[in-house]
Amino acid sequence: MVLMGAIIGAHGIKGEVKVKSFASDPKAIAAYGALADAKGRSFDLALVGKGTPGKGGTGQDILIARIKGVGDRNAAEALKGVELFVARDRLPAIAEEEFYSADLIGLAVTDRNGAVLGRVATVENYGAGDVLGIEDGPKGSFDVAFTRALVPLVDIAAGRIELDLPDDFFDRPEGEPEPAAVMN
Secondary structure: OEEEEEEEEEEOOOOEEEEEEOOOOHHHHHHHOOEEOOOOOEEOEEEEEEOOOEOOEOOOOEEEEEEOOOOOHHHHHOOOOOEEEEOHHHOOOOOOOOOOHHHHOOOEEEEOOOOEEEEEEEEEEOOOOEEEEEEOOOOOOEEEEOOOOOOOEEEOOOOEEEEOOOOOOOOOOOOOOOOOOOOO
16 A cells, blocks of 8 residues: 555535645546545545645645545544555556655665665655655664665665765764763
């Protein structure tokens, strides 16, 4: 299952919801048919409008939708936070050198010399491009911009990506203190 969006709140009093779409074309979220949540519930979206810019999105990725069976604001508000998924086989084919973010999670990460750096734990986008969160490696957890210069090789079939990091990538600037230990 691939995460396609999330219900971020109610809209109006007739049961419409605000949906944040993670699809490259935000409106395409409704083209995949019924979506499912983590509990297996089905959600058939009918888009009725576009949201406005503000907290949680750019406006382009916020859509207003009706969901079959949701007829009032209380029912719509109860769905806030529900993540919407689609089966991987219902997604369109992608071109060579394109990836679904979900395909990157769990891949082994090595440097240009083959040394293990960890595995991809997250793929985030804060507005300036995708960022890979790397964990479970000898250098600890770190983030790296998902650019061709820093990530020259993605081999989904082999289950790995290769990073080409600057030689001083893990160096701490002079005078910067050691990270504080976390006590549980």
